[in-house]
Amino acid sequence: MVHSMTAFARQQHDADWGTLQLELRSVNQRYLEPHFRLPEALRELESSFRETLRNRLHRGKVECTLRFEASEANQTLSVNQERLAALSFALDEVRRTLPDAPMPNALALLDHPGVLQSSGLDMDAIKQATTTLFDQALSDLIEGRQREGEKLKSLIEERLASISELVAEVRARMPEILQRQRTQLEEKLADLSAELDPQRLEAEVVLMAHKADVAEELDRLDTHVTEVARQLKQKGPVGRRLDFLMQELNREANTLSSKSVVADTTRCAVELKVLIEQMREQIQNIE
Numbered sequence: 001m002v003h004s005m006t007a008f009a010r011q012q013h014d015a016d017w018g019t020l021q022l023e024l025r026s027v028n029q030r031y032l033e034p035h036f037r038l039p040e041a042l043r044e045l046e047s048s049f050r051e052t053l054r055n056r057l058h059r060g061k062v063e064c065t066l067r068f069e070a071s072e073a074n075q076t077l078s079v080n081q082e083r084l085a086a087l088s089f090a091l092d093e094v095r096r097t098l099p100d101a102p103m104p105n106a107l108a109l110l111d112h113p114g115v116l117q118s119s120g121l122d123m124d125a126i127k128q129a130t131t132t133l134f135d136q137a138l139s140d141l142i143e144g145r146q147r148e149g150e151k152l153k154s155l156i157e158e159r160l161a162s163i164s165e166l167v168a169e170v171r172a173r174m175p176e177i178l179q180r181q182r183t184q185l186e187e188k189l190a191d192l193s194a195e196l197d198p199q200r201l202e203a204e205v206v207l208m209a210h211k212a213d214v215a216e217e218l219d220r221l222d223t224h225v226t227e228v229a230r231q232l233k234q235k236g237p238v239g240r241r242l243d244f245l246m247q248e249l250n251r252e253a254n255t256l257s258s259k260s261v262v263a264d265t266t267r268c269a270v271e272l273k274v275l276i277e278q279m280r281e282q283i284q285n286i287e
Contacts, residue, residue, distance in 0.1 A: 002153040002232055003287040005029065005060035005239075007144030011137040013129050017121050018070040022133045024141045028285045029061035039068045040113040041123065042130055049134055056138060058237040059287045060145075066130065070121060083114045145287065152282045153232050156242075159275045160225050163249075166268045166275075167221050170214065170256070177262055214259050217252045221272075224249045228279075239286035246280040 005028040013020040034053050036046045053062060087109060094101060109115060228245050231238045253276060257269035 001146065001235060002149035002238065003142070003145045004148035004152055004285050005145065005287050006148055006285050007141050009137045009140035009144060011133050011140065013133050015125075015129065016071060017126060018068060020126070020130055020133055021067045022130070022137050023065045024062060024137045025065075026057075026060040026062045026141060026145065029059060032057055032059055033061040035061070035063045037063075037065045039066060042066060042068060042127065045127060045130055045134075048131070052134070052138065056142065057287070059239060062141075064134075066134075068126070068130075079110070080115055083112075084109065087112055087115060149286065152286055155282050156232065156279050157229065159279050160229055163221065163225055163272060163275050166272055167218050167225075170265055170268050171218050173264060174215070177265065180262060214256050214265070217256050217259070221249065221252045221256075224252065237287045239283060242283045242286060243280070246276055246283060249276045250280075 005026055007024075007026050009024045011022050032054065034050055036049065038046055049064060091103060095103070104112075224245055228242060228249075231241055231245070250273065253269055253272040256272065257266065260266040260269055
């Protein structure tokens with residue numbers, strides 16, 4: 001099943017001790033790249049969140065933002081004297097080294113991680129609620145990636161059908177194209193008033209037909225289209241495999257263009273490249 005790497009999810013939990021709000025945002029990335037913005041009091045949950053992401057996602061840049069507002073009725077604030085003393089010692093070192101550097105005010109010191117502590121809160125209950133909230137948000141994110149992936153799959157399948165139609169059109173017209181080449185060659189020789197050597201003419205026609213023969217390219221295009229369609233039905237991440245197949249499709253389209261001897265095949269080759277590029281842009285978002 002195709003999953004996009006682009007999605008957004010938000011979950012909120014309200015309790016007597018306060019409010020938790022968690023947001024997950026993911027965009028396309030070559031590998032799994034998580035980023036966390038967590039309150040200091042809940043920073044220790046980051047490692048378990050990372051592990052959960054690794055188990056449930058494979059690719060994408062994932063940003064996790066957690067906001068926690070404690071209820072004032074259940075909160076008592078106190079200053080961590082040891083932390084404050086260590087911070088004061090560090091500031092003294094800064095003053096001696098950089099006497100002209102501006103120093104933080106008292107409010108800024110209280111805002112430093114670990115200086116101001118909350119008591120009266122059941123942190124175990126808050127951490128458990130946060131973990132549950134993260135799991136719920138991640139499930140929503142995955143569902144969103146799946147819905148977006150289905151849309152991408154439909155867009156790609158539409159373009160695969162168009163490619164198959166173009167390939168069938170070129171294949172059906174190949175006898176006509178080769179005959180047109182022969183006629184054009186004969187006309188050119190006649191215009192030059194050249195004495196027609198039937199054997200030489202036939203050899204030239206065979207050579208041009210060989211150069212213009214795109215049967216192998218058409219067969220490979222059909223094979224790649226079939227493989228792309230098969231990959232879209234596979235379980236697990238398929239984005240990298242699809243990206244490789246786009247390169248192969250583009251290679252065959254380029255060869256078809258280079259062998260083109262009439263406007264019709266040139267037009268088909270250009271349309272193929274456009275369709276392949278449209279698919280490639282969509283595939284950049286597939287996990």
